């Protein structure tokens with residue numbers, strides 16, 4: 162399929178520079194046609210609102226958080242949320258928390274983090290996992306619980322900790338150790354120990370890879386970029402855009418969802434993301450391919466980097482927010498999940514999710530004031546944009562006559578994205594939601610779209626609407 166797309170897009174996709182001007186031209190026309198929009202209808206019967214949210218600074222793995230445990234980082238996000246919103250712990254009915262690569266000792270990390278943060282042992286918590294969209298899943302699970310009338314006030318979030326991942330013994334060694342545990346006599350134990358061979362000692366390291374195909378995400382992104390004709394220069398240019406916009410947003414103090422983290426044994430507090438790095442095009446061009454060697458186009462600089470971080474947000478029914486005297490930032494209006502072939506369409510979640518959520522909610526591309534789209538790889542973002550700009554893709558894969566079109570890039574990830582801010586897998590969804598809510602206020606917008614791809618060939622798209630009480634921090 163990838164080569165089919167490549168052939169077809171080679172015929173229909175214009176070169177990079179033309180694409181850029183095209184996007185800018187369309188942006189102008191979309192802006193010109195923006196009308197006063199109606200509010201979206203509530204689908205839950207509860208008008209579920211996003212009151213507020215926080216995140217720890219996102220750090221490049223193996224830096225300042227390296228000696229922590231993931232539930233401790235998650236605990237900081239929960240405490241930070243309570244501090245920011247001023248709500249007492251007792252008001253929280255339930256906690257839904259995401260994680261992808263689980264620390265084996267804290268498999269229900271939501272519960273462990275809540276206990277470590279001092280929540281009552283009467284507050285239930287469970288952990289969800291849906292790869293890079295795990296905290297989106299935490300949020301929408303919470304929306305479902307509120308809509309079902311089960312609870313009113315839910316904390317949702319996620320944590321990822323790539324500085325320490327479970328490394329297993331080989332299957333042979335595991336089997337032997339389990340037998341050894343059950344051996345009844347010293348002779349049985351000795352005989353088992355004598356059966357150990359050198360290859361038993363080879364450890365199993367977790368890979369950021371697709372289980373069904375064995376392919377790493379980076380390798381898949383490289384193939385996807387090639388299939389859609391996203392060149393190395395285009396990818397580097399997009400990565401530079403992400404880092405430049407993130408650096409500007411950081412300097413202007415836009416990341417008001419950040420909470421400081423005090424790391425035991427270290428002086429001072431961690432207050433800022435540390436992966437934002439604006440390089441020159443020449444420096445970027447020098448980097449070698451990171452995955453497909455020697456001819457690939459995906460490098461360390463045009464990929465999201467391995468990141469440690471945690472996030473948490475507070476959602477509830479609008480009535481409950483009023484009762485508690487809280488001023489929500491946004492309505493959580495609608496969401497959808499999509500799933501495709503995890504081999505050739507692994508990272509195309511936004512190209513499927515965005516048209517679906519727009520159609521579902523009766524909105525057009527031009528109605529959207531902020532786009533917050535997860536950047537797994539620059540090549541993956543460009544492939545999604547090219548897919549959305551292709552009649553052929555629309556006809557063959559979306560069941561539509563004509564292409565979806567390209568969103569207004571002036572409204573797209575204006576504060577940078579996962580390439581620059583970082584991507585602690587299960588924490589990213591809440592960051593996207595808070596950037597959306599805050600940008601809607603700062604940019605005087607009404608509707609924001611969030612979308613992300615995830616391992617397993619899955620994806621999410623969500624629509625947030627600015628709340629009338631929304632305010633800047």
Ligand SMILES: CC(=O)SCCNC(=O)CCNC(=O)[C@H](O)C(C)(C)COP(=O)(O)OP(=O)(O)OC[C@H]1O[C@@H](n2cnc3c(N)ncnc32)[C@H](O)[C@@H]1OP(=O)(O)O
Nearest residue numbers: 293369378438440451461462464465466467537614615616
């Ligand atoms: C749905 C999803 O989200 S899927 C996505 C899931 N996420 C992933 O798969 C993570 C992908 N990323 C990775 O695995 C890793 O970050 C990798 C493999 C790409 C890179 O890892 P590393 O090789 O350890 O990166 P490292 O930080 O050492 O950078 C390699 C080189 O690039 C350089 N570099 C990295 N970023 C930049 C930048 N922005 N500008 C300039 N140079 C850079 C580094 O300085 C380094 O140069 P050096 O070799 O001269 O020291």
